[in-house]
Amino acid sequence: MEMDELSYSSRMVNWSPLGKLFFVMALLIVGLITDSIVVPLITFTIGVALMAYSTNLKVPLILGLAILEAILIMVLGSGMISIMGDHSAPAIWEGKILWFDIYMTEESFNKAWLIFFRAVAGVTLMLAFACSTPIPHLAQAFRSLHFPSEITELIVLVYRYAFLLLEKFLVMIDAAQCRLGYNGTMTTMRSYGGAMAGTFIFSMELADKSEAALACRNYNGYFPIFRPPKSMSWAWAVVSIGLAVLLYFVGEYTKGWINMVQLFAPLFGW
Amino acid sequence: MVELFRMEDVTFAHNPSLPPVLNGFNLSIEEGSRTAILGANGAGKTTLFYTLTGVYKPQQGQVLFKGSPVEYTKEGLRNLRSDVAVVLQNPDEQIFCSLVEEDVAFGPLNLGVDRDEVEERVTKALRDVRMSEYARRPLQQLSGGQRKRVAIAGALAMHPKILIMDEPTAGLDPQASMEVMEMAERLRLSGVTVMISTHDIDIVYKWASISDVLNSGRIEFSGNSEEFYSDPERVYRCGLLTPTVFNMNLDVSFINGIDPSPYPRNCCEFTAKFSGASRSGTIHCIPAGEEDALAKYEAAIADCRDVDVGVYGSNSRYALRDSRVNFRFDAMDACFTDAVRGRDSVLIYDSVFEPLIKEQAARLKEFGFDTSLEGCR
Numbered sequence: 001m002e003m004d005e006l007s008y009s010s011r012m013v014n015w016s017p018l019g020k021l022f023f024v025m026a027l028l029i030v031g032l033i034t035d036s037i038v039v040p041l042i043t044f045t046i047g048v049a050l051m052a053y054s055t056n057l058k059v060p061l062i063l064g065l066a067i068l069e070a071i072l073i074m075v076l077g078s079g080m081i082s083i084m085g086d087h088s089a090p091a092i093w094e095g096k097i098l099w100f101d102i103y104m105t106e107e108s109f110n111k112a113w114l115i116f117f118r119a120v121a122g123v124t125l126m127l128a129f130a131c132s133t134p135i136p137h138l139a140q141a142f143r144s145l146h147f148p149s150e151i152t153e154l155i156v157l158v159y160r161y162a163f164l165l166l167e168k169f170l171v172m173i174d175a176a177q178c179r180l181g182y183n184g185t186m187t188t189m190r191s192y193g194g195a196m197a198g199t200f201i202f203s204m205e206l207a208d209k210s211e212a213a214l215a216c217r218n219y220n221g222y223f224p225i226f227r228p229p230k231s232m233s234w235a236w237a238v239v240s241i242g243l244a245v246l247l248y249f250v251g252e253y254t255k256g257w258i259n260m261v262q263l264f265a266p267l268f269g270w
Numbered sequence: 271m272v273e274l275f276r277m278e279d280v281t282f283a284h285n286p287s288l289p290p291v292l293n294g295f296n297l298s299i300e301e302g303s304r305t306a307i308l309g310a311n312g313a314g315k316t317t318l319f320y321t322l323t324g325v326y327k328p329q330q331g332q333v334l335f336k337g338s339p340v341e342y343t344k345e346g347l348r349n350l351r352s353d354v355a356v357v358l359q360n361p362d363e364q365i366f367c368s369l370v371e372e373d374v375a376f377g378p379l380n381l382g383v384d385r386d387e388v389e390e391r392v393t394k395a396l397r398d399v400r401m402s403e404y405a406r407r408p409l410q411q412l413s414g415g416q417r418k419r420v421a422i423a424g425a426l427a428m429h430p431k432i433l434i435m436d437e438p439t440a441g442l443d444p445q446a447s448m449e450v451m452e453m454a455e456r457l458r459l460s461g462v463t464v465m466i467s468t469h470d471i472d473i474v475y476k477w478a479s480i481s482d483v484l485n486s487g488r489i490e491f492s493g494n495s496e497e498f499y500s501d502p503e504r505v506y507r508c509g510l511l512t513p514t515v516f517n518m519n520l521d522v523s524f525i526n527g528i529d530p531s532p533y534p535r536n537c538c539e540f541t542a543k544f545s546g547a548s549r550s551g552t553i554h555c556i557p558a559g560e561e562d563a564l565a566k567y568e569a570a571i572a573d574c575r576d577v578d579v580g581v582y583g584s585n586s587r588y589a590l591r592d593s594r595v596n597f598r599f600d601a602m603d604a605c606f607t608d609a610v611r612g613r614d615s616v617l618i619y620d621s622v623f624e625p626l627i628k629e630q631a632a633r634l635k636e637f638g639f640d641t642s643l644e645g646c647r
Contacts, residue, residue, distance in 0.1 A: 008369075008408050134408075136368050163410045164362055209363040212325045216356045216364075217424070218348060218380035223367070226375035226388065 003131060004163070006063070010054045012132035017141040017229050019236030024129045026240040027247070031118050034251025037110075037258045040117035042247060047124030054132040067127065074119045082112035092261060092270045106261045113260040135159040137229045144231060149222065156223050164206065169199045272336075274432060274463055275299040275322055279331035282321055286329075291317040293487035295331070299432075299465065304458060306474040306495075307467040309484035310509025315467040316359065318484065319434050324350050352381050355430035359437040361417035370412070370420050371396065371405040377428040388427075395423035398453055398584045400446070414441050422450065432463045439470050448599050451477055452583065459622055475499075475513035476536050483508050496533045515540055532636045538606035542639040551613040553605050555645040557621035563589035570616045577613070580605040583620025590618075606630055609641050 007013060012020070027043045051059065059067075085091065085105030093104040133141075135155065142152045172195035176182070181191035261270060277297040283290040291314045299305055309315050320326045321333060324340050324347045333340045340350055355377070358364040367373040371392050378388045396402045399419035409417065418441055425433060435454070439447035451473060454464045468474050474481075481498055483491040485508045491498045499505060499512045515534060522544055523530040534540040554574055558566045563586040571579065580601025581587050602623075605615040619627070631641045 004368075004408060005411065008406075134368060136372070160366055160368065167410070206363070209358075209360075210366075212320055213356075213358055213364045214366065215325050215347075216320075216323050216351060216358075217366075217377045217428075218351050219376075220344075220348075220380065224376065224379035226367075226369075226372045226379060226392070 003063070004134065006055060006060065006131045007134045010132035011056060012050070012054045013134065013137075014230065015132070016232045016236060017133045017137040018144055018232040019230075019240075020129050020133060021138075021141055022232060022236055023240040023243075024125045026244040027125055028122050030244040030247045030251070031121050034248060034255075035114065036251040036254045036256075037114055037117050037260070038254040039247050039251040040114070040121040042250070044117065044121035044124050047121060047128045050128035051124065051131060054128060063127075063131070067123070070123050071120060074116055074123075077119075078112040078116035081115060082109045084108065093268070106259075109264075110260050136225065139223075140225055140229055153221065153223060161203070161206065161210070165199055165203055168202050169195055172198050271300040271302060273298055274301050274336060276334040276337075277321070277331065278334070280321060280328040280333060281330035282317060282326055282328045284317075289487075290329075291487050292321060292328070295487065296489055297482060297492070299463065300480075301463050302458065302461070303463060304454075304477055304479040305463075305465045306478035306481045307465060307484065308471075308474070308481055308508070308510060309467075309490075313484040313509070314487045315484060316436055319356055319436055319465075319467070322434065323354050323356055352428075353431040355425040355428045355433050357422050357425045357433070357435040357438055359440060361414070361421040364421045365409055365417055365424065368408055368410075369405075370401060370407050370409060373409060373420055374423045374427050377424055381428065391427040391429065392423075395427040397588055398426060398456075399423045400449065400584075415443060415446060418442055419446065422453070426453070426457075430462060432465065433457055434465045434467075436467050437469065438466060439468055439473060445599050447473060449584065455626060456583070456620070456622055459625060471511055471513045472515070475516060483510070485509075496531075519543070534637065535633075536603045538603050538610055538630070539633060539637055541607050541610045542634050542637040545610055549612045550640060550642040551609040551611065551615065552642045552644050553609050553627075554614070554616045555624075555627060555643055556616065556618045557624055557645075558586045558589070558618050559621065561589070563618060564593060567593070567618055570618065574614060574616055577615050578604070578608060579616045579618065581618045583623055585620045586618050602627065602630060606634065606641065610634075610639060 027046065031040045031043045083093075083100070083102045083104050085103045085108030087103055089105040089107060091103050091105055092109065093102060095102045136159070139152050139155045139159075142155070143149070173191070176191040176195060180187075181194075182188045264270070275297065276299075277295055280292050280295040280297075281290050282292040282295075295314075295318070297318070307315050307318065317326060321328060324333075324342060327342050335350055335353075340346065356364075365373045367376055374392045374395050375388050378391055383391070392405075393402070396405055399422050401416065401419050401423060404412065404416065404420075409420065412420065418438075422435070422438060425435075433454070435450075438450045438454075442450065447470070454466060454477065458464050466474060466478070475495055478495060480493065481491065481495045482489060483498060490508050491504065496516070499516050502512070505512055515536065519534055519540060520530050526544070532543070534543050554570060554577075556566045556570055563581075567579070567581075567590055581590060582601040601617060602619070605617040608615040617627070627643065631643055634641050
């Protein structure tokens with residue numbers, strides 16, 4: 001819900017959703033096809049700048065925590081990659097922790113950092129896109145890309161009812177809390193189970209009622225948009241492709257510039 | 271009067287293994303009428319509304335719209351629904367889009383209305399329900415009452431010929447409830463037939479000309495409200511209660527040893543019947559529009575000092591919204607009550623409501639009270 005509120009209050013909400021998507025995808029792809037760490041660092045900076053502009057530097061705590069959690073997962077993933085180096089290459093760190101054989105090579109260490117920066121840059125860019133693009137705008141972008149209408153309309157339906165069901169679930173949780181539904185672990189589990197089952201039953205009831213209500217409003221399989229978001233202009237294509245090409249050459253030029261092993265060597269005595 | 275809807279021996283069950291919700295149901299709705307559909311929970315009111323809009327097809331009997339049986343084809347239903355709009359009891363079942371204005375525009379856009387026209391309708395409908403400032407807000411950020419208003423605005427924007435409102439005042443604050451009834455009157459005066467189902471007996475008693483009472487899927491009563499409420503056993507059987515004004519009239523008439531008839535339906539009529547007032551206060555009637563309401567209000571308070579000011583109608587209220595006017599809700603009743611008490615008042619109203627003022631003055635004559643109206647043509 002916070003994400004939805006954030007997207008509607010974003011300063012970028014009126015930008016073309018298709019343009020934003022194209023821009024983000026272009027940067028993500030260029031980040032993946034270049035082997036230089038510099039490119040993901042640049043795309044990460046662009047992502048952070050866009051997010052800061054979009055939210056007017058007011059990133060909600062819950063979103064900040066979500067980003068931190070994602071970074072933590074990436075740290076763990078990259079850490080695993082770094083310690084599973086190729087045994088034919090010389091190790092910069094070798095050992096055993098519990099059941100894990102650690103064999104870190106220069107290549108695996110640099111690769112882990114590259115993957116980490118790519119992932120962080122990707123998440124930041126996608127978050128910048130998500131916190132500035134409400135789902136109906138995204139659906140409209142899909143429509144203009146001639147996605148199958150069944151998929152697009154389903155996205156809109158799921159989006160609408162997800163909120164209603166979530167609200168219902170929270171009401172049930174509160175109601176259970178009022179009746180000491182969290183008094184003990186077993187009771188808590190039972191309360192959550194009951195709320196989930198209740199939400200599921202409610203979803204079926206809601207589906208029936210909503211179908212009738214939509215019929216009353218002359219719904220004929222298409223959700224019209226009252227104020228369609230801006231369509232993608234040539235400027236978006238030119239800027240996105242131009243920046244992607246530029247970053248590609250920057251990547252090629254800066255390949256091997258940053259060696260993470262050399263950076264960390266004084267710290268770890270490699 | 272032209273008959274708009276006719277239901278003949280309609281039987282409908284959600285599931286053949288369950289007892290029918292509507293059982294041999296007969297109903298007639300006339301054009302321009304103020305129809306109240308009353309009944310306890312589970313009496314079949316919502317099913318009735320869905321049957322009228324063609325969502326439910328009766329297993330037996332038929333529904334006639336403007337004299338022709340409803341056609342359950344895509345085209346037939348589209349024609350029916352472009353004339354009939356429904357406001358459902360639970361707004362979450364009705365409102366769909368993510369933004370307020372998007373949802374209000376949903377119906378008209380589905381009808382293929384021109385975008386400029388849709389824009390105009392959305393602005394007007396949102397203003398009528400006092401939701402203009404929420405136009406660009408996501409619906410999940412609104413409270414239950416606000417969502418209800420959006421649902422009503424969505425129906426208003428369709429410019430229907432018949433408006434069916436299922437519990438329109440449930441979950442609304444008293445002022446918003448009054449506004450809904452006011453809106454119903456505005457629509458009726460502009461030629462829309464309004465049907466309201468509600469459990470708020472007091473509000474609907476004041477408003478309805480016809481009451482149709484449902485009980486276990488059948489029509490228990492159809493006609494003048496007083497006839498129904500005069501039979502307490504029947505009222506009890508239908509799971510309802512008698513309105514406060516009706517009860518008070520019975521009791522005070524009994525104490526005074528007079529005939530309960532004519533039956534007052536609102537505060538001013540009740541006061542007129544029992545006050546025995548000799549002198550009428552003057553109601554300075556000022557029909558206004560959105561453009562001139564403020565100027566007329568300022569002129570009125572300059573002319574008539576120390577009088578109460580009532581504002582009736584969303585346009586006038588909207589025009590005076592920032593001017594810190596100390597006006598009263600349900601202004602028409604309040605000003606007429608003042609008149610009965612011999613006090614002068616100023617009534618600023620949307621000009622569309624002029625017939626209503628005359629109607630109220632005429633009804634007060636039935637109670638032997640001649641209202642002094644100034645400025646009412």
